[in-house]
Amino acid sequence: MALSRGLKHANRYRKIVATLTRHGFGYIIQEVGLFHVLSLPKRLAADSNKKETRSVGTRIRHVVEELGPTFIKLGQMISTRKDIFPPSIIQELEKLQDDVPPFPFEKAKKMIEEDMDTSIDEVFSEISEKPLAAASIGQVHWARLKTGEEVAVKISRPHIKEIVEKDIEILRDLARLLHQRFTWAQFYRLQDVIEEFVTAIRDEVDYFVEARNTDKVRKNMEKFERVVIPEIYEEFSTKRILTMSFFKGNKISELSESRSEVKKNALARSLADAFLHQVLIDGLFHSDPHPGNIIFLDEDRAAMLDFGQVGRLNKAMRYQFVSYVIAMTRKKPEEVAETIYDMAEIPEDINHDQFVDDVEYLLQKYYDRPFNQVRFGEAINDIFSMSHRYQIQIYKEYTLLAKAIITLESLLERLDPELSIVEVAEPYGKMLARDRLNPFAWLTKVGREGKRQQDILTDIPKELRDALRQIHKGVGIDVKIPTLNIFLNKMDKIVNRISFSITLLAFSIIMVGLIIGSTFGDQNSILVQLPVIEISFIVSFFMFLLLIYSILKSGRF
Numbered sequence: 100m101a102l103s104r105g106l107k108h109a110n111r112y113r114k115i116v117a118t119l120t121r122h123g124f125g126y127i128i129q130e131v132g133l134f135h136v137l138s139l140p141k142r143l144a145a146d147s148n149k150k151e152t153r154s155v156g157t158r159i160r161h162v163v164e165e166l167g168p169t170f171i172k173l174g175q176m177i178s179t180r181k182d183i184f185p186p187s188i189i190q191e192l193e194k195l196q197d198d199v200p201p202f203p204f205e206k207a208k209k210m211i212e213e214d215m216d217t218s219i220d221e222v223f224s225e226i227s228e229k230p231l232a233a234a235s236i237g238q239v240h241w242a243r244l245k246t247g248e249e250v251a252v253k254i255s256r257p258h259i260k261e262i263v264e265k266d267i268e269i270l271r272d273l274a275r276l277l278h279q280r281f282t283w284a285q286f287y288r289l290q291d292v293i294e295e296f297v298t299a300i301r302d303e304v305d306y307f308v309e310a311r312n313t314d315k316v317r318k319n320m321e322k323f324e325r326v327v328i329p330e331i332y333e334e335f336s337t338k339r340i341l342t343m344s345f346f347k348g349n350k351i352s353e354l355s356e357s358r359s360e361v362k363k364n365a366l367a368r369s370l371a372d373a374f375l376h377q378v379l380i381d382g383l384f385h386s387d388p389h390p391g392n393i394i395f396l397d398e399d400r401a402a403m404l405d406f407g408q409v410g411r412l413n414k415a416m417r418y419q420f421v422s423y424v425i426a427m428t429r430k431k432p433e434e435v436a437e438t439i440y441d442m443a444e445i446p447e448d449i450n451h452d453q454f455v456d457d458v459e460y461l462l463q464k465y466y467d468r469p470f471n472q473v474r475f476g477e478a479i480n481d482i483f484s485m486s487h488r489y490q491i492q493i494y495k496e497y498t499l500l501a502k503a504i505i506t507l508e509s510l511l512e513r514l515d516p517e518l519s520i521v522e523v524a525e526p527y528g529k530m531l532a533r534d535r536l537n538p539f540a541w542l543t544k545v546g547r548e549g550k551r552q553q554d555i556l557t558d559i560p561k562e563l564r565d566a567l568r569q570i571h572k573g574v575g576i577d578v579k580i581p582t583l584n585i586f587l588n589k590m591d592k593i594v595n596r597i598s599f600s601i602t603l604l605a606f607s608i609i610m611v612g613l614i615i616g617s618t619f620g621d622q623n624s625i626l627v628q629l630p631v632i633e634i635s636f637i638v639s640f641f642m643f644l645l646l647i648y649s650i651l652k653s654g655r656f
């Protein structure tokens with residue numbers, strides 16, 4: 100299969116192989132047999148044995164820089180996987196910039212006219228020929244709509260989709276070959292990394308995805324006055340063109356002199372607040388809040404840009420993550436390990452005791468410091484990286500979140516070094532815990548589940564009863580069964596009793612919820628509320644057992 104694809108994209112393959120070889124990775128190409136398959140010149144094979152003095156990280160960076168957008172994006176993604184890759188490689192890949200030379204305005208104009216099916220003057224009354232920024236996937240131009248609004252127009256690089264798709268095929272082949280031949284490729288889960296990357300980059304080259312994400316986040320954040328999200332102009336957006344409201348303001352580097360400490364502190368808090376709301380309440384968050392994606396507007400407002408890549412966490416995952424954070428702040432290694440198990444795929448033969456020891460060792464680093472003085476993202480990530488050594492595969496939603504927290508924290512630190520993201524998170528964590536305890540949420544859930552069980556329990560026997568009644572009446576069958584009537588009546592009773600027990604169970608759970616909800620209410624910190632959740636389940640469970648016991652004991656079944 101690799102061979103046919105190799106031939107299909109032979110030129111691109113040759114370019115990739117030649118670049119890898121030039122930077123000292125020829126031995127890998129030789130090992131997977133590509134020299135032979137691509138009939139590469141002998142000179143390249145000779146090059147592959149050259150002695151290298153540069154570090155592996157530097158050479159990987161040079162390779163991806165030379166191979167263009169797809170590889171630069173891959174390098175950037177790898178640089179965020181501190182849980183998997185060694186620091187020497189991460190540090191080099193973090194240097195990857197994607198300000199690349201812009202493509203000519205004429206090409207941008209052509210794409211706008213093709214996609215809008217009209218002349219550019221019909222869409223914009225003004226558009227700057229020089230882009231505001233040019234990145235590996237696209238570039239951004241300032242423009243004014245005919246209706247007068249200022250907009251930012253993001254236009255993708257010509258043929259970027261085709262380039263990316265071709266590279267994806269090659270990358271998948273290479274990852275598979277490497278996985279077959281090298282244990283390091285298995286250890287770093289290269290094939291999984293590539294698949295994750297494929298999903299991410301396909302989203303990035305399709306601006307409809309970014310438009311949808313931006314729109315959702317904007318709606319979720321409507322109440323936030325201090326953090327704003329661009330409005331998308333759908334009628335002027337396509338897969339290759341994204342038109343959104345333009346924000347005039349400063350980047351963080353331009354901010355330092357012009358604003359007071361108080362304003363900067365307020366900005367830091369608003370940004371942290373907005374981000375944590377996205378993570379813990381909405382479950383849809385900006386996955387890369389780096390300085391280029393934040394524009395500081397008037398006084399104490401900021402805009403968040405670029406929702407090409409977002410993170411998603413469902414309610415259960417949000418709760419898991421909060422539990423993990425709480426276990427860390429409590430500095431309880433055993434609890435941290437248990438919560439990690441809920442956030443990852445774990446090998447069956449994991450050495451639990453040793454893992455807990457290692458967690459404890461890492462937590463030691465933070466023992467003598469209050470948590471508000473700890474770089475929280477780094478702390479989360481330290482444990483994720485150590486987990487990888489135990490072949491624990493943390494789900495990507497959490498690693499993406501850890502990376503986003505690290506990125507945001509380093510930005511916030513420049514605005515307000517005293518701000519603790521954990522402190523800002525506490526009310527949201529409480530809200531999440533309270534939501535779990537909320538008897539009305541339980542009521543809906545239990546009601547829904549109870550109804551489902553009841554339907555199953557009543558439907559199946561009903562069908563059975565109907566069938567038996569048909570037999571009893573002798574429809575189509577000539578046999579009468581005298582005892583069947585007694586059996587059918589008994590069955591009706593069983594069904595009624597089961598329905599009754601489910602109703603009773605639902606009721607008991609709701610009662611426990613109400614009691615606990617009203618007892619603990621608001622006053623307690625989330626740290627106290629969590630065991631309450633466990634207790635409530637235990638109490639419900641015992642009430643259920645009691646119920647079953649009393650039903651059985653009554654002997655009426």
Ligand SMILES: Nc1ncnc2c1ncn2[C@@H]1O[C@H](COP(=O)(O)OP(=O)(O)OP(=O)(O)O)[C@@H](O)[C@H]1O
Nearest residue numbers: 231232234237239251329343344345346391404405
């Ligand atoms: N709505 C906007 N208002 C003002 N400036 C904007 C807007 N959108 C983008 N920009 C400018 O363009 C730059 C690049 O935008 P954006 O990050 O969305 O592009 P990108 O192609 O996704 O880049 P990257 O791949 O680096 O994330 C921003 O840093 C900002 O300077």
